[in-house]
Amino acid sequence: MRKENVPQDVGLAGPMREVVYAVGEDGRYEAVSSYGWDPKTVALSQAWDLILKELEAINAKVAAGELSPLAWHMTRHQMEPPLLAKYARINRWRIKRHMKAGPFRRLKPALLARYADAFGISVAELQTIPATLDLEFETHRE
Numbered sequence: 431m432r433k434e435n436v437p438q439d440v441g442l443a444g445p446m447r448e449v450v451y452a453v454g455e456d457g458r459y460e461a462v463s464s465y466g467w468d469p470k471t472v473a474l475s476q477a478w479d480l481i482l483k484e485l486e487a488i489n490a491k492v493a494a495g496e497l498s499p500l501a502w503h504m505t506r507h508q509m510e511p512p513l514l515a516k517y518a519r520i521n522r523w524r525i526k527r528h529m530k531a532g533p534f535r536r537l538k539p540a541l542l543a544r545y546a547d548a549f550g551i552s553v554a555e556l557q558t559i560p561a562t563l564d565l566e567f568e569t570h571r572e
Contacts, residue, residue, distance in 0.1 A: 438465045481505065492559055498534030500525075502559045503549050517548035 433452040447463040454460045488505055491497040504514060511525040518525075520541070527533050528545075537545075539553065546556045 433460065433462055481508070489559060492531070495531045498529055498531045499557055499559050500534055500545060501529040503545075503551070503556060504529070507549055509548075514545075514548060518544045520544060 431450075431452045433454050435452070447465055449461045450464045451459045452462045485502065485505055488497060488502045492499055492502055504510070509517070511522045511529075514520070514525055515522045528537060542553045542556060546553045549556065
């Protein structure tokens with residue numbers, strides 16, 4: 431894509447810009463800032479809609495006592511057990527077990543703190559799920 435053809439459509443990030451690479455006048459690639467591109471915005475919006483639906487389903491399972499808040503936070507942060515295992519330094523099979531409500535309730539504070547650190551939240555936030563989901567991108571959606 432040529433530098434003058436770089437799209438400047440406002441995306442999910444609103445007024446924030448991203449760097450894309452385009453061919454300049456001299457035929458070389460150079461960094462160009464862009465507000466976004468409509469097809470990319472649509473694709474990201476659809477992906478987040480799926481994640482939000484999944485969070486609603488998990489929210490119902492947490493309320494029913496089938497799953498723990500850990501499962502909700504993993505979905506919210508888009509983490510599968512193998513990735514969370516690396517961040518929290520906990521075996522995958524233990525994470526899968528802790529996604530169940532009963533075992534999660536019995537976790538020691540030190541282990542809860544490792545999970546909370548991996549998500550960048552407090553232990554109190556880890557042990558609950560928010561009543562309303564406040565995602566930053568939602569303010570820029572139409």
